[in-house]
Amino acid sequence: MPSEPLVAEHALEFPGGYTRTTGPVIGRFLTELRDGRIVGVRTAEGRVLVPPLEYEPETGEPVTGDYVEVGPAGTVMSWAWVESPRKGHPLDRPFAWALIKLDGADTALVHAVGADAAKAMRPGLRVRPRWKPEADRVGHITDISCFVPEVTAMVAHIRMEYRVRPGRSLSRFLEGVRDGVFLAGRCTHCDKVYVPFRTSCPECGSAISEEVELPDTGTVTTFAINNLPDPRAPQVPFVSAYILLDGADVPMIALVGDVPAHEVRQGMRVKAVWAPPEERTLSMANIRWFAPTGEPDVEL
Amino acid sequence: MGNRCAVIGVGQTRYQTKRRDVSIAGLVREAALRALEDAGLTFKDIDAVVIGKAPDLFEGVMMPEAYLADALGAAGKPMTRVHTAGSVGGSTALVGASLIQGGVHDRVLVVAFEKQSESNATWALSTHLPFNASLVVGAGGYFAPHIREYMRRSAAPDHIGTLVAVKDRQNALKNPYAHLRIPGINRQMVESTPMLWEPIRYLETCPSSDGACAMVLASEDKVTGTPAWVHGTAMRSEPMARADRDTVSPQAGKDCAADVYRQAGITDPRREIDVAEVYVPFSWYEPMWLENLGFAPEGEGWKLTESGSTALDGDIPWNASGGVLSSNPIGASGLIRFAEAAQQVRGMAGEHQVDGARTALGHAYGGGAQFFAMWIVGAQKP
Numbered sequence: 001m002p003s004e005p006l007v008a009e010h011a012l013e014f015p016g017g018y019t020r021t022t023g024p025v026i027g028r029f030l031t032e033l034r035d036g037r038i039v040g041v042r043t044a045e046g047r048v049l050v051p052p053l054e055y056e057p058e059t060g061e062p063v064t065g066d067y068v069e070v071g072p073a074g075t076v077m078s079w080a081w082v083e084s085p086r087k088g089h090p091l092d093r094p095f096a097w098a099l100i101k102l103d104g105a106d107t108a109l110v111h112a113v114g115a116d117a118a119k120a121m122r123p124g125l126r127v128r129p130r131w132k133p134e135a136d137r138v139g140h141i142t143d144i145s146c147f148v149p150e151v152t153a154m155v156a157h158i159r160m161e162y163r164v165r166p167g168r169s170l171s172r173f174l175e176g177v178r179d180g181v182f183l184a185g186r187c188t189h190c191d192k193v194y195v196p197f198r199t200s201c202p203e204c205g206s207a208i209s210e211e212v213e214l215p216d217t218g219t220v221t222t223f224a225i226n227n228l229p230d231p232r233a234p235q236v237p238f239v240s241a242y243i244l245l246d247g248a249d250v251p252m253i254a255l256v257g258d259v260p261a262h263e264v265r266q267g268m269r270v271k272a273v274w275a276p277p278e279e280r281t282l283s284m285a286n287i288r289w290f291a292p293t294g295e296p297d298v299e300l
Numbered sequence: 301m302g303n304r305c306a307v308i309g310v311g312q313t314r315y316q317t318k319r320r321d322v323s324i325a326g327l328v329r330e331a332a333l334r335a336l337e338d339a340g341l342t343f344k345d346i347d348a349v350v351i352g353k354a355p356d357l358f359e360g361v362m363m364p365e366a367y368l369a370d371a372l373g374a375a376g377k378p379m380t381r382v383h384t385a386g387s388v389g390g391s392t393a394l395v396g397a398s399l400i401q402g403g404v405h406d407r408v409l410v411v412a413f414e415k416q417s418e419s420n421a422t423w424a425l426s427t428h429l430p431f432n433a434s435l436v437v438g439a440g441g442y443f444a445p446h447i448r449e450y451m452r453r454s455a456a457p458d459h460i461g462t463l464v465a466v467k468d469r470q471n472a473l474k475n476p477y478a479h480l481r482i483p484g485i486n487r488q489m490v491e492s493t494p495m496l497w498e499p500i501r502y503l504e505t506c507p508s509s510d511g512a513c514a515m516v517l518a519s520e521d522k523v524t525g526t527p528a529w530v531h532g533t534a535m536r537s538e539p540m541a542r543a544d545r546d547t548v549s550p551q552a553g554k555d556c557a558a559d560v561y562r563q564a565g566i567t568d569p570r571r572e573i574d575v576a577e578v579y580v581p582f583s584w585y586e587p588m589w590l591e592n593l594g595f596a597p598e599g600e601g602w603k604l605t606e607s608g609s610t611a612l613d614g615d616i617p618w619n620a621s622g623g624v625l626s627s628n629p630i631g632a633s634g635l636i637r638f639a640e641a642a643q644q645v646r647g648m649a650g651e652h653q654v655d656g657a658r659t660a661l662g663h664a665y666g667g668g669a670q671f672f673a674m675w676i677v678g679a680q681k682p
Contacts, residue, residue, distance in 0.1 A: 152320055158360045166431040174431060192543035202539035222452075224444030225498035232428070237498070242445055249543035266452055283431065300452070 025054045028067055030139040036131055038144075040105050042066040050105035051141075071102035073150065074109070076125040081118040090146055096121050100147055112146040126150040166282075172211075173197040174282040180274055182214040184248055192249040216272035218245040218290070219298045225261045237261040243270060243290055257289035267297035302401030304682065306527035307642040309339025309516035315479035315627035318417040319510040324364065325371035328413045331512035332372055335409065339516040340524055343373025346516070347405035352382040352392030352412040353631030357424040359415055372411060384537075386439075386579070388412065389513070389634025390664030390673030394533045396517050397675070401533075406519045413512035414629035421508060421630060439581065440505055442668060444497035446547045447584040451499065453548065456587060456602035458499075464583035465490045465504045465625060467611050472622025474612075474651035479509045479627040504583040504625075511629035513636045520681075528642035531659070532563030532676040540668045547669060553592040556672040560661075561594070564676035569661070570595045570604075573676070575617045575644045575654040576661040577637035581624045586610060590618075593663065612652065620644065620652040634664025638675055645679045 022030060025041055029052045032039045041052035041063045048068050049056075056063055079098040085091055090112040098121070099108035114130065115121050127147040137143040166174065169185070173196040176183035184193045185208035187201035194201070199208050223241035226233065233240075239261050242251035256264050257273065270290035280286040311334025313319070319327055328351075336342055349372050351365050361367060365381035372379070384391040389412040396410035422438030450456070469485040472478035482489070493502035518524070536556035538545065545551075557569070566572045578593070580586045590601030595616060604610055610618035619625070621640040624633045641662035643649040649657075658679045665672050 156360060164430050170431055190543065194541065194543065198541075202542045222445035222449040224441055224448070224500075225495065226441055226444075227495055227498065228438075228441075240441060240445075250541055250545075266448070 023054055025052045025063060028052070030141075032067075032069075033141070033143045034137045034139040036134065036137070036143075037069055038071045038102060038129070039067045040070045040102075040107075042068055047106040048104060049107050050102055050109050068104060070104035071129070073126060073128045074100040074102035074105070074147070076113065076121065076123060076127060077101050077108050078123060079113065079121045081121065083118075090142060094118075095146065098127070098147070100127060111141070111144060114146040114148050120149065169197050169199045171282070174284075176213070177284060177286050178280050178282055180216070180277070180280075180286075182216060182245055182272075184212040184214050184245075186210040186212050193247055194250055195245055195248045195252060212247065214245045214247045216245070216274075217293060218243045218248070218270060219300075220256065220264065220266060220268040220270055220290075221251050221300065222266055223256065223264055225264075239264045241270075241290070254287060255289035256291070258291035265297055267300050269293045269295040269298065302398075303403050304520040305397045305400040305530040306518055306520070306523050307515050307530070307639070307646070307677065308518045308522075308524055308527050309335040309337070309341065309514075310639045310643055310646075310648070311335030311338060311514045312477045312636065312639065313511045313513075314477050315509040315511035315629055317479070317508065317510070319415065320417075324359065324361065324413065324415050324418075325368055327415060327510065328368055328411050328512045328514070329371045331413070331514040332409060332411055335411075335514035335516050338525070339518075341407070341516060343409075346373060346377065346407050346409045348378040348380070348396075348399055348408050349374040350380045350382060350392050350396040350399070350408060350410045352384075352388040352410075352635065354385065354388065354414055354421070355383070355424060357419075357427065358421060358630065359418040372409065378405075384535075384666055384671040384673065386581070386630060386666030387535075387634050387664040387671040387673045388666060389632050389636065390579075390638055390662065390675070391535055391634070391671070393515060393517075393635055393638040393662070394535055394673055394675065396515070397530055397533050400517050400519045401530075403519075406522045408517045409514060410517060410635065411512060411514040412632040412635035414631040414633075415510045416508040416629060417510050440497040440500055443582055443585075444500050446669070447582060447588070448499055450548045450584060450588050454587070454599045454602055457606070459487065459491075460587055460602040460605050461499070461501070461504050461583040462487050462490045463605055464580065464586040464610075465501075467605075468580070468583070468619050468623045468625040469503075471612055471620050471652055472626035475621045475626070476650070477511075477627065478622040479511070480507050480622070480625070499584070500582050506581040506624045506628035506633075507626070509627050509629040511627065511632055513629075513632045513639050515635070515639050515642065526646045526648065528645045528660075528677040528679070529681050530675060531565075531678045531682045532560040532674075534559035534563070534672075534674050536672045537667075538670050540670055548588060549592045549598070550669050550672075552670065553589070553665065553672045554594075556674050557593045560674045560676055564659070564678070564682075566659075566676065569593060570616050572659060573616065573661050574657040574659050575620055575641070576663065577621060577623065577640040577644075578618055578661070578663040579624055579634060579637055579665050580619060581628065581633075583625060586618060589663070593661070612654070617654050620649065620654055622652075634666070634673060637664055638662035638677075641675070642677050645677050647679075 040050035587601035641660035
């Protein structure tokens with residue numbers, strides 16, 4: 001039987017960290033970072049390197065002593081999304097490593113972009129540095145906590161609170177619905193019956209004073225089968241139908257239930273299904289839905 | 301009808317799901333500047349601005365006309381907001397035209413827009429007030445029953461809606477401003493999409509778009525460039541809850557069409573109109589409006605669709621631009637119909653130009669098919 005292989009965790013770390021001499025070029029860059037500025041250095045050819053290098057990579061020549069302030073905004077050239085940040089990463093939530101070309105620079109800088117999600121990242125995304133507080137800045141690339149997208153949208157929370165009164169005609173109708181009846185109004189001028197009850201005729205404008213009680217039975221004239229969920233409907237699909245109550249001249253829109261959606265027909269006879277009297281309020285919710293009566297369909 | 305009026309400039313933005321790069325002000329300005337450029341004018345030359353859009357709940361900006369006055373160069377000028385639900389784009393053009401026809405102004409800028417991406421139209425159309433019994437779920441939920449009733453009455457075959465959905469999207473491929481551009485669009489593609497509000501399928505509905513459209517209207521003395529002359533204008537409305545109201549073919553639509561045809565001297569729209577831009581947000585509304593607008597006898601509109609008469613190469617092309625089914629910045633959708641009608645008779649419609657178009661109909665409807673706005677424009681001075 002083989003023995004257990006020997007395993008040990010080990011960390012190799014120079015106590016206190018290495019001392020790194022920056023030299024004049026990188027030193028200038030880090031000094032400016034501590035002051036909240038980003039600078040690049042100009043090459044003999046006139047290109048601006050960010051971050052600066054001491055020697056121009058193409059020619060091997062020393063860079064000039066000409067420092068140029070760049071950014072602070074820049075453009076994402078490319079990125080890699082980090083879904084699970086590791087210890088030592090600049091952010092403790094998902095972020096992107098990105099190549100960012102700061103405005104005025106000819107080369108791209110690698111830094112973290114604190115975006116909400118990978119889909120927020122794209123080439124061309126405009127970003128700006130999020131600086132550490134001045135007192136915490138030490139002259140290190142992490143003086144920039146990360147870059148964040150520029151503001152292109154905001155959320156406007158708008159809310160109006162107000163008191164709604166249903167008005168005389170709808171109040172009257174809802175009283176009827178509480179008592180299990182549909183109240184309609186007859187325009188004596190047009191001889192048309194309107195439900196819900198209303199106090200003026202939409203056709204001729206006359207005042208309506210004659211109340212008519214309608215039965216809770218009617219005919220489906222037409223309907224939609226809704227496949228999009230809605231908080232007022234028990235399930236999807238649900239049927240919202242125009243129901244012409246017996247004796248009415250205008251249809252009402254209501255749910256049709258107790259029948260599979262695809263068995264609802266134009267011309268189908270239906271009857272209201274009421275909530276039990278003790279549950280009723282001054283509300284249309286008293287009518288749960290209309291259900292088929294089983295009578296023969298009506299010719300439309 | 302008053303003084304002569306002509307369209308001398310048209311400007312549109314590209315219609316798309318989200319215009320994240322511009323504010324509402326930037327969006328309307330883009331369309332306005334393009335219309336002014338087309339007319340060879342600047343804001344200085346404009347006497348008055350008329351703006352239209354859907355209800356304020358769509359973007360949650362109260363009185364956007366006040367906020368947009370500076371973006372539209374309206375400082376020190378009359379600025380009017382028009383508000384007739386989905387037909388508002390059409391009504392906006394007609395209010396602008398009436399200012400010219402009435403001799404009030406010489407050059408009027410009309411603009412309409414929507415930035416649907418800022419909220420959700422179905423939410424805005426279905427705010428459930430207390431006590432209210434409405435079970436309508438957005439525009440699709442409202443119109444689906446009326447489409448079903450049309451199908452029953454006309455006994456039209458089920459695939460007619462699909463044909464319109466394909467035809468308008470094929471046209472959209474020729475329109476650089478169109479939102480929905482679906483290469484290889486065909487019947488199978490449409491039929492494989494789910495029913496949202498049966499009988500309406502997903503691809504039989506219009507998209508939600510951001511976009512704006514603008515026109516410069518001018519009096520006869522101020523006409524420059526290639527004008528589209530206004531030959532007739534009409535608006536009608538009707539109450540939603542009227543007894544005996546025909547929701548499939550509303551009387552207000554018939555009356556509006558009769559009025560605009562009478563002004564333009566049209567007795568046979570199918571023969572005398574060369575191209576029509578008609579508000580068809582759900583595909584079945586093409587055959588329904590073909591009948592309502594008198595292009596076909598009652599119950600036979602679908603036959604024109606089925607025979608290909610309304611296709612770009614048919615004898616009466618409908619929605620050569622791709623229509624509302626391809627681009628729907630709601631408040632602007634009506635104005636786009638009116639503007640596209642104008643572009644056709646100006647010969648400036650580009651790849652979707654109908655050869656030799658001399659007379660065109662622009663149409664918009666809104667609310668519960670309660671508001672109608674129409675105009676006839678022509679290449680020839682009336």
